[in-house]
Amino acid sequence: MxxxxxxxxxxxxxxxxxxxxxxxxxxxxxxxxxxxxxxxxxxxxxxxxxxxxxxxxxxxxxxxxxxxxxxxxxxxxxxxxxxxxxxxxxxxxxxxxxxRAGDGLALPWTATRTVYSVQEWVDADGIRDGWNAGYGSWTGSRRDAERELQHARATYPGERFRLAAAEITDWREEPTDA
Missing domain, CATH: 3.30.428.10 (HIT-like)
Structure with a gap:
């Protein structure tokens, strides 16, 4: 054998x-x-x-x-x-x-989760110049962060407001309620 x-x-x-x-x-x-x-x-x-x-x-x-x-x-x-x-x-x-601390790998039985921050800068045409005419910050899971990016890009297609930038800017470990 x-x-x-x-x-x-x-x-x-x-x-x-x-x-x-x-x-x-x-x-x-x-x-x-x-x-x-x-x-x-x-x-x-x-x-x-x-x-x-x-x-x-x-x-x-x-x-x-x-x-x-x-x-x-x-x-x-x-x-x-x-x-x-x-x-x-x-x-x-x-x-x-x-x-390693901050490696971003969350296992289902750990008491922490990895959260991602999404920052969105909206340039309001004719209202203010620059990237800070509108600013949003959002925090959640990686999958939700990707969805938020898609939503931001669809929400500001370029008429009166346009999305100047949207990116995942940070991630961190934080305790869960479990």
Missing amino acids: SDRKPSCALCERIESGRDLRYARFDVVGFEPLAPVVPGHLLFVPRRHAEHPAAYAVMEAMAEAELYAGGQDEDYNLITSSGPAATMTQSHVHVHYVPR
Whole structure:
């Protein structure tokens, strides 16, 4: 029986040996295709194992923890089991996610949320010159901030008032009510 599953993207990545950042015993580590923060790595058993293969999870978690302990920074170690838990690859893997103050990554169980500020400058033709004829500031989630930008651009198409600028200018972590 082969240690690899031919249709598994993680097995293919291990087989290629490309971009390995960690290799020890039966576990390798490499950057995922879409890292959520700089330094995000996947720790994956070399042999194909699917959840809930307890030994493979334990092995990958132990290597991820060993790696994390030597990095001198805060971190999350995350594993998921099944599609409802957001698992997109059936091959067991553990996410090492280094954390830094202000990194903007809000996990659903944290007591903080990331809020974004949108600033809008409206130039009122014939009323005042410059960018500060009208000014609005709005704060909320990133998705809502993007919607606010679209709304601002649609609201001031260029007749009497025109949108001089609208941008996401800042973000911060703030406590939630939870």
